[in-house]
Amino acid sequence: MSVQTPARAVVLRSAGGGFGIRIGVRHALVVAALLAAALAVGVVSLGTGDFVVPLGDVVAALLGQGDRRTNLVVLDWRLPRVLLALMLGAALGAAGAIFQSITRNPLGSPDVIGFDTGAYTGGLLVIITSGTGYLATASGALLGGFATAVVVYLLAYRRGFHGFRLIIVGIGVAAMLASLNTWLILSAELNVALAAAAWSSGSLNAVGWAQAVPAAAVLLVLWAVAAAMSRRLHLLELGDDAATALGVRTGRTRLVLVVLGVAFTATSVAAAGPIAFVALAAPQLARRLSRSAGVTLAGAAAMGALLLTASDYAAQRLFAPTQLPVGVVTVSVGGVYLIWLLITEARRR
Template identity: 80%
Template sequence: MSVDLGYRSVELRSPDGRFGARIAVRHLVVVALLVAAALAVGVVSLATGDFFIPIPDVVATLAGGGDSRTQLVVLDWRMPRVALALMLGAALGVSGAIFQSITRNPLGSPDLIGFDAGAYTGALLVITTVGTGYLATAGGALAGGLAAAVAVYLLAYRRGFHGFRLIIVGIAVAAMLASLNTWIILNAELYVALAAAAWGTGSLNAVGWEQAVPAAIVLVVLWAVVAFLAKPMHVLELGDDAATALGVRTTRTRLALVIVGVALTATATAAAGPIAFVALAAPQLARRLTRSAGVTLSAAAAMGALLLAASDFAAQHLFAPTQLPVGVVTVSIGGVYLIWLLITEARRR
């Protein structure tokens, strides 16, 4: 490793010198601080509740100590929720960064351009016909998200790919899918409709290890694929002609990025329901903190984890003992952020 203060960057290389990357010092510091803040919120969430546990005891329990009662509360009752909040927040942040990079637009988020709505439609069809099993719901969410992505992509493709057109088409598709989702719920059995509507707000209130473990396995695989696609994704931001000249297969790379981005969103939707605005806000907030030219995946993931963990903590304790769905909090925060983003973009133009 070498530090170049003139460029304010750190060069990381493998021991044999074959692989290396230059990373801005500010980017490393911001990501480290965001990760630390997200973990701190997670630890506070593990400590806070009807049965308060001192933070040193929480840390000791996480390290393998603690008595049986503390282990039960921290590891069995609260840890799945905190772990899912961190993982799903990171997944949504990365998904938002992927689509904002592809569209080259800060509004290019899966919850605005119909992919979240498609995943919700697929999950609803499974819930109202098969049942609420996690694997079936996850499969339905993934199929619905991919179907929505294919529809948006085909409708937006006109002699090439244009990000702004995809956003406009995606908003229209999202509106139609929202109407379809409402129709599905209204025509379902009462108890199924109530469960589907409650789940559709996006909630971590009833999750356990049965949701956290499968989600973690899927997300680890997807993050590995994202790491492989990160470099060609940033090359695509230069434009198709420049990317082709640099050896990137633009169509295949963009298709792979869309599939991975939808899979990240579908995984989060299957585990906790559609959680809005995290994917929209996390990449842009991270970009402003790092002062980078474009969105960065690691910073977006860290910011997403912090946003969802903090939102879930607020959802649990803001109106205690009543617990709100985390989607209610993210929508409230995201609405304010969206208004600010639209005003900022309008002023720039």
């Protein structure tokens, strides 16, 4: 494999020269820095709480050299939460990058379009009708997210695909589903309504390995698909005509990407409930830091992991010993970001 090093990019080519990957130097450095920061916040979270664990003991536990009590606190109690924050943040960032890319709009996010609301509706129906088992709730969330995506896609499709129309239709469908969710909670029994309301805020407070392991298995498969589709995603940003000329089947590719983005979103909702604004903010923040022409999956995922891990740490420590749902923190931060984004877009136009 040969390596070419232009001024601002590194190109890795196979020995025969038939395959190459161009990696922007600044983009790679930004992704690496974001991942390092996310991991650093995660390590700090592992040692922080009612039982404080020194950094050296945290590292020893992660390396399998901790004592029994440290292993219990770090590996059994806190590590699943940190891993879920990293994984779900990356998944939400990737979902946001996918929808913002195919809609060519910074507002094209699953929490704006309504896919996470649909996933919550599916999980809520399961909670009300059959109880609060994790696997059943997760399955309901996945089905709800996909059903919402089908409805939005069909309503938005008129002699072709238009990103702005998808956003407008998605906002309308999300509003209707939010009303349905409110009615379902008000109509449910008190204990069921309390459980559903707590889940709706998006929380990592009660998660464990039972949630982390299935989520990790699903996300590994989704990331493999995302890696295979990343080049086609960027070609779609050139426009349908240019992408078709380069051999991309635009209709089929866009449908696969929508399914992939919904799967990322629904997996996150299934594991921790709907967590707003991470998918909206992560791709644009990463794009501005790396100064790339468009959003990228790697940058958005790294920024999403940092945002959710830092937000969860803040949710744990701001009012300690009371722990807030992480969704409360992301909504607060995301609201400020959304106002800034709207002002910026208005000034450009």
